[in-house]
Amino acid sequence: MSEQKVALITGVSSGIGQSIARQLAQKGFAVFGTSRNPQGVEPMPGVEVLPLDVCLDESVKACLEAVFAQVERLDVLVNNAGYVLGGAIEEVSIEEAKAQFETNFFGAMRMVKSVLPMMRQQRSGQIINISSLAGLIAAPPFWGIYSASKYALEAYTEHLWREVKPFNVRVSLVEPGSIKTYLTHNQQNAAEPISNYEPWRERAFEASRQYEEKAPDPALVTDCVVRIIESKSPKLRNRVGKQATWVPRLRKISSEARFEKVIRKVFQLDVEK
Numbered sequence: 001m002s003e004q005k006v007a008l009i010t011g012v013s014s015g016i017g018q019s020i021a022r023q024l025a026q027k028g029f030a031v032f033g034t035s036r037n038p039q040g041v042e043p044m045p046g047v048e049v050l051p052l053d054v055c056l057d058e059s060v061k062a063c064l065e066a067v068f069a070q071v072e073r074l075d076v077l078v079n080n081a082g083y084v085l086g087g088a089i090e091e092v093s094i095e096e097a098k099a100q101f102e103t104n105f106f107g108a109m110r111m112v113k114s115v116l117p118m119m120r121q122q123r124s125g126q127i128i129n130i131s132s133l134a135g136l137i138a139a140p141p142f143w144g145i146y147s148a149s150k151y152a153l154e155a156y157t158e159h160l161w162r163e164v165k166p167f168n169v170r171v172s173l174v175e176p177g178s179i180k181t182y183l184t185h186n187q188q189n190a191a192e193p194i195s196n197y198e199p200w201r202e203r204a205f206e207a208s209r210q211y212e213e214k215a216p217d218p219a220l221v222t223d224c225v226v227r228i229i230e231s232k233s234p235k236l237r238n239r240v241g242k243q244a245t246w247v248p249r250l251r252k253i254s255s256e257a258r259f260e261k262v263i264r265k266v267f268q269l270d271v272e273k
Contacts, residue, residue, distance in 0.1 A: 011081030015181030054107030087190030104149035177243025178215035
């Protein structure tokens with residue numbers, strides 16, 4: 001195993017993380033995947049699934065100790081673990097917002113802080129953070145805290161990219177639009193909804209679910225991750241899918257009012273009750 005390149009991928013129970021893990025294993029990597037419930041993860045040839053809760057320092061430490069007990073290096077870290085917290089800004093409690101950031105932002109930060117000492121020592125390594133179109137524009141509606149967590153990940157990753165270049169550690173963001181995963185299916189909603197928001201919230205949620213149903217397969221993201229790993233000079237930002245390309249471009253060339261009109265139409269925010 002020591003002669004193989006080694007990859008650690010968080011959140012491999014389904015969707016994008018599982019697709020990346022399978023593909024890297026097929027390419028000959030020694031792959032360690034993580035899940036809060038590894039017993040519930042479908043077995044994948046060449047992938048060892050370890051328990052990990054990215055919200056807990058002790059869990060991250062135990063996971064890395066289990067990896068380094070078997071290998072002497074780490075070539076790739078893919079921070080994929082995350083979920084969507086749905087609800088109007090007013091509906092989301094401070095504790096719910098903190099929990100969202102603990103997974104989507106601080107979880108990635110914990111993993112980076114845990115692997116960087118080894119990557120600096122070996123003078124090589126690659127960190128790939130899975131972001132989202134929601135980290136580039138403030139949409140979909142009623143995903144405000146999720147979007148904020150991804151905006152934070154974008155800024156954090158750009159600073160990281162700049163700071164670790166002298167150690168030959170490469171850093172990239174992957175920014176998918178809608179992908180056919182379980183993101184909306186596993187969405188966690190604010191525990192105390194406010195009835196006034198209900199018509200607009202439910203239409204926006206339904207539109208997001210429909211977009212996901214029609215979206216490309218996670219393999220599209222996996223292909224992007226593989227290209228980043230194989231590139232001699234990978235880009236910092238890597239948008240995946242037509243949606244992730246044209247929506248930010250439309251935002252850039254449109255007035256604020258015009259872009260808002262598009263968002264409200266797409267997510268049926270102005271439809272009569």
